[in-house]
Amino acid sequence: MDTMPPRHAASAEPAPPAAVAASAREVAKVYGSGDTAVHALRGVSIDFPTGEFTAIMGPSGSGKSTLMHCLAGLDTPTSGTVRIGDIDLTDLGDKAMTELRRDRIGFVFQSFNLVPTLTARENITLPCDIAGRDVDTAWMDAVVTRLGLTDRLDHRPSELSGGQQQRVACARALVGRPAIIFGDEPTGNLDSRSSGEVLSILRAATDEFSQTVVIVTHDPRAASYADRVVFLADGRIVNELRHPDADGVFEVMRHLDDAVGPAGTDEGR
Numbered sequence: 001m002d003t004m005p006p007r008h009a010a011s012a013e014p015a016p017p018a019a020v021a022a023s024a025r026e027v028a029k030v031y032g033s034g035d036t037a038v039h040a041l042r043g044v045s046i047d048f049p050t051g052e053f054t055a056i057m058g059p060s061g062s063g064k065s066t067l068m069h070c071l072a073g074l075d076t077p078t079s080g081t082v083r084i085g086d087i088d089l090t091d092l093g094d095k096a097m098t099e100l101r102r103d104r105i106g107f108v109f110q111s112f113n114l115v116p117t118l119t120a121r122e123n124i125t126l127p128c129d130i131a132g133r134d135v136d137t138a139w140m141d142a143v144v145t146r147l148g149l150t151d152r153l154d155h156r157p158s159e160l161s162g163g164q165q166q167r168v169a170c171a172r173a174l175v176g177r178p179a180i181i182f183g184d185e186p187t188g189n190l191d192s193r194s195s196g197e198v199l200s201i202l203r204a205a206t207d208e209f210s211q212t213v214v215i216v217t218h219d220p221r222a223a224s225y226a227d228r229v230v231f232l233a234d235g236r237i238v239n240e241l242r243h244p245d246a247d248g249v250f251e252v253m254r255h256l257d258d259a260v261g262p263a264g265t266d267e268g269r
């Protein structure tokens with residue numbers, strides 16, 4: 001892949017980022033109450049350093065999505081604190097939370113979540129347009145070129161392949177220069193070639209743009225693109241691998257799956 005253009009080539013240097021882009025402290029999440037209560041998170045503490053790519057893995061039902069949703073302000077912890085930069089999400093009202101999600105967080109979902117009636121270009125600029133912010137066109141050009149989307153900008157999502165649609169979603173997340181990008185199974189609907197492309201883009205975004213990225217994935221190969229993999233089981237962080245390779249991730253997952261038993265059971269807990 002071509003080298004990404006240096007960040008300063010596109011616009012003035014942004015303010016120095018916080019050393020920790022997001023953090024959770026003793027985060028617990030209980031759904032329901034009494035006999036039917038589900039303890040989805042049981043006291044999770046973790047930092048996401050700026051410019052690092054983290055993958056969250058774990059058996060089905062271990063709390064991955066719940067943790068990501070709490071970190072991204074899409075769900076509220078029952079107790080504990082979540083910060084994006086130095087902003088404590090538990091202190092925010094609905095309006096401030098909406099603005100924080102819009103201004104500081106980028107999302108890449110499994111289902112791409114593009115607006116079908118808008119072109120790729122319009123989808124990419126949508127968050128800035130909604131926020132009433134000018135699009136940094138030089139920066140957008142740099143991102144679009146890097147993602148190989150230059151000749152696809154006037155196409156609607158239905159005229160793009162799945163891999164191209166997910167690259168548009170990555171461009172949309174990157175163009176706003178968020179403090180952090182969250183990916184919920186971002187390669188879940190892609191073939192292995194398109195998955196590799198999207199993961200290389202997220203990898204390059206951290207290496208070349210110092211972008212902080214956090215993804216949830218079931219795929220050891222996808223996780224191997226990350227700087228570290230954090231493993232959840234039964235609502236707790238139980239392991240961490242730095243500089244992971246797919247075989248090492250697979251081995252940890254195999255042990256966790258054996259410990260937890262078939263999805264949805266309490267066997268072995």
Ligand SMILES: Nc1ncnc2c1ncn2[C@@H]1O[C@H](COP(=O)(O)OP(=O)(O)OP(=O)(O)O)[C@@H](O)[C@H]1O
Pocket residue numbers: 031032038039040058059060061062063064065066067
């Ligand atoms: N809205 C909800 N109401 C009740 N229980 C919920 C809710 N959302 C999640 N849960 C439960 O919380 C636990 C953790 O769910 P979560 O979706 O975070 O797991 P996950 O690790 O992302 O699973 P998967 O890999 O299957 O997507 C599960 O037992 C799930 O059934």
